[in-house]
Amino acid sequence: MPRMSEAEKQRSHNRILDAAAQLFRERGVEATSVADVMKAAGMTHGGFYRHFESKEDLIATAFWHAVDDVVSDMEREETSEGRKKERQGYIAKYLSQAHAQDSRNGCPLAAMGTELARTTGAPHQVGAQALDRMAALLQDTSETGSGQGLAAMALLMGTITLARLTESEEEADRALEAGRTAIGLLQDYWPKERS
Amino acid sequence: MPRMSEAEKQRSHNRILDAAAQLFRERGVEATSVADVMKAAGMTHGGFYRHFESKEDLIATAFWHAVDDVVSDMEREETSEGRKKERQGYIAKYLSQAHAQDSRNGCPLAAMGTELARTTGAPHQVGAQALDRMAALLQDTSETGSGQGLAAMALLMGTITLARLTESEEEADRALEAGRTAIGLLQDYWPKERS
């Protein structure tokens, strides 16, 4: 069947990336094989190494692809006022039953963070970069680097992990509700820069 | 070499459990093979099925073993005043560089939570049970079921995950410090039961 045009190769490449980004989040990185990814992308595993150097390469690239996917909308917002508005919506979506039940399309850090932390090399690096990016988005207007964005990120990630760990929707809801309350406290009471 | 006395079998059993509890936390559940565990326990893989029905069985049992190990000290404290005191120490240890760097002996939920959430059956169940247990310990004196314990657990888990994801001790420290501040806010400002 090969060979295909440059444009079609790009499309294949993106299909692999999309499939990997979804499967890695849904089943985990270790639990997903290169063959699984290629099958989900509608190909056989043979062609894989025309697109990526190794599975490790795919992990880093697909993870970053997922981060872009989830985060770039909000980054386009230029004014800090516009962001503040969007941030509330983003947080509400993040702490929703829908997000808890759809890890496939959800926060890549929540789904793969633990696994990336255990890695060394490129996958670990992009994980750390993603953290910077997302914490910056969660940072409330005024002071950057106060740690409030980091705390918010930790709380969000922790909360969906708990919600996904529960055994009923009611319990998941209790976790999500607790997360919402806690995020509110961080926003309302985080100490001002003393300087 | 076999056969060994009943007492020695128990000791073997515990060695397997300890090894599994450590390796699962350090490398992850999927990334750890039954053979790895048995080798770390000083045995060959053949004897494994005299002790456990399956790897899934081991996962659930070893996870619970780790939870007991980490949590049972604090549960022995009877009075809620005694617990309150201990809780602060527990939280300080949890949000420490030492804990971030030693997942092997650290919080089982932080290390395996995401993976357990993806499981079905016994491993998922014990994960949910562990959450109940730990959230109860983090619950501040007064009102149970307010969700404050859940939020605290989410924050703690999220924070070490972030600390482990960073690429330098300084960044890890920033995450841990943010977590400490946030925990304080939860304790100080969590809304009283309206009733």
Add this chain to the structure above:
DNA sequence: CATTTAAGATTACATGTATCATCTAAATTA
């Protein structure tokens, strides 16, 4: 139109996997 190129399929490889049947020697028990 002929030649070259390369995307993806096919196949192969060596290794790792969970599981289990069988073997062994020592502890139990009769």
Add this chain to the structure above:
DNA sequence: TAATTTAGATGATACATGTAATCTTAAATG
């Protein structure tokens, strides 16, 4: 002490894994 039991070792199974060489065919190039 003799017979029985069984913990753990050995080895085999059947399959999944990451990687790579090779083949096929259509696109790109001349």
